Amino acid sequence: MFAAGVLATCGGSPAGADPTVAPSSAGDAIQRMIDLSRQSEQLNQQALDAQSDLDGKLAVQHDADAKLAEATQKVADAKDEVRRYQPIIDRTAIAAYQGARTNRLFSVLLSDSPQQLLDQISTLDLISAQTADQLDRFKKAAETAGAAESTARTADEAARGAAKKADAVRTDLERKRTDLSGAITDVVQAWTGLSTRDKATLAGTPFPPGFDRDSLLKGLVPGSGTSALAAALTRIGDPYVWGATGPSQFDCSGLVQWAFKQVGMEVPRTSSQQAGFGTPVARDQMQPGDIVFFYSDISHVGIYAGNGLMVHASTFGVPVAVAPIGATPFHSARRF
Template sequence: MASHRKPRSRPSGTFRSHSPAVGFTTAALASVTLLSTQNAGATPSEPRPGGGAAQPTVEEVQKKVDDLYRQAGTATQQYNKAKEATDRQRRKVDGMLDEAAKRTQALNESRRALGAYAAAQYRSRALGPTAALLFSDSPQTYADQQHLLARLSGRQQQEITDYQEQQAAAAEQRAEATRSLESLSTSQAELRTAKQTVQRKLGEARRLLARLTAEERARLAELERQREAEARRLAAEKAEAEARRLRERQQQEQEQREQQEQPSGGTGAQTDYAAKAEKVLAFARAQIGKPYVWGATGPSSYDCSGLTQAAWKAAGVDLPRTTWEQVEVGRRIATEDLLPGDLVFFYDDISHVGIYIGDGKMIHAPKPGTTVREESIYYMPIYGSVRPA
């Protein structure tokens, strides 16, 4: 789906856009019918009654809605990134708390051992150095007094050393847990901010659509049909080019067999990738019709990068969570060299991704209000593509 500019540097390397910028789906238009219509008598581009600002044209509304969906898409990737960091930090904190509990238990056992020595000394009617150390305000300071340690037995010295080490380790563990909890709080705040941004952008888009008149909605639907037709035309051209390249390759292989009498076929790497891609596409096709939900990773719903991550996981390849990370995985591929299974990324902010299936088409999870589906890769401006494995 679409998005706003994210506050991060663009990934290394340069991709070039290979297609015109087209967006906005009929699913969004369908949702408009559920919203109230306003300004029924207003005409686009005409001044508002009373000399107010001019009404935006349908084309301007379309551009604004597209932009809002792109911004929501970028915010969704930011949400995914923050959620992953939050989950990772929470697991770290839980582990630290478990470790701190173990250290506390060990510390208590050492304290009990020292207490036993102190009790024995008390029963002997003498407050020995062990008791003095145990009841002192600063065991470390007392331990530095080497002349007192020399009076203790070897066993007592070991118990004191263990106690001091465990006390220091427990203190460090508590300090690290505190730092981790602070980091967790920061991640949770970023998560809330990203969630609010997504909801705000989607709300703005819905309000813009709600203000359209019936005539304007019809015009918007017509613009969308034109965009879809253009995207399909470009996909058909790519399908023809791919078929032509396949015929040429097959002819070359045939000539090589005739001249060298050697078996043809792809390299081992190509064959391995094709086998993985087949699993990826089988998984992706099985998800068609499931709803887009931002932040979702399946199995009942997905966002764009959640779908690509799950599909490649079905082939035994672990991809990172966000589009910004996935674009850095594997090898970059030119649009004319795409193979089924490759990942195609869209927009300059790399806020959307789909799985190439051949013939200029992809399977992707577009945006809220839509479902996982096949679509031309030229429906949105292409940023670049990668081959994950």
């Protein structure tokens, strides 16, 4: 596949093609198109990663805000409880300050009869028990209020920190989206400038010479990986679109995610996230259905089809196709 071969010359980073410089030949025009597409693919994956990061930060912020609201309500409830016992505590404190005599000796001195003494002692015991119980409840309510306020302060700090991180990621995402938008414009302009013949050369063929899709499908052993490969093979010829996840247009990681979703497996959205999913597989141990990653920044991914081939959504102007994995700088492989 010609496009895959040209891609191999791009290395692990954007070539920085200048869309304002007119190509000197058809080959140069195609190469510029590939260079720009490679850059846009990197930016697309970076923007998707930033969006995923933002979603995570917003979830943390939402959780922190919920905990802050809960802690604030607990502070209010605890203070209400303190206020409920405060009048009783105030009256007890005032009575003690004014010298109120409520002990048993005072009752003996003032009693006119044994029965009156017993009655006074019983009353004093009851008052003492009630006061002690109320004092204990007041103390617990005050402690609860203090703990709730401490928790609320911690929750407030967490919420502020989460919001700050989310804002920083949001700013980064907006910048990446702006960069991607500019890159896409350059790619589309470069593609528009290609001749019909050059566009056909860029698109290449859906299968390499001698590839037999039907024979491959018949030889697959049912399983999540091989079943996902079979699903991906049904999308041959669908266009590459930045950020697309199917069902009829894809970017590279969108195709992988869609294929595994067809067999009931949820996998991460971006190529870098997918590179941490599943189990590592050595290059010489790869089997059809394994996932292969490319470039040092893991900005491209495909599904291994065996015999050194993969199914992937390559780049703008190149439909989903089967291509050699050796045409792109190999990074790693995983088994989902």
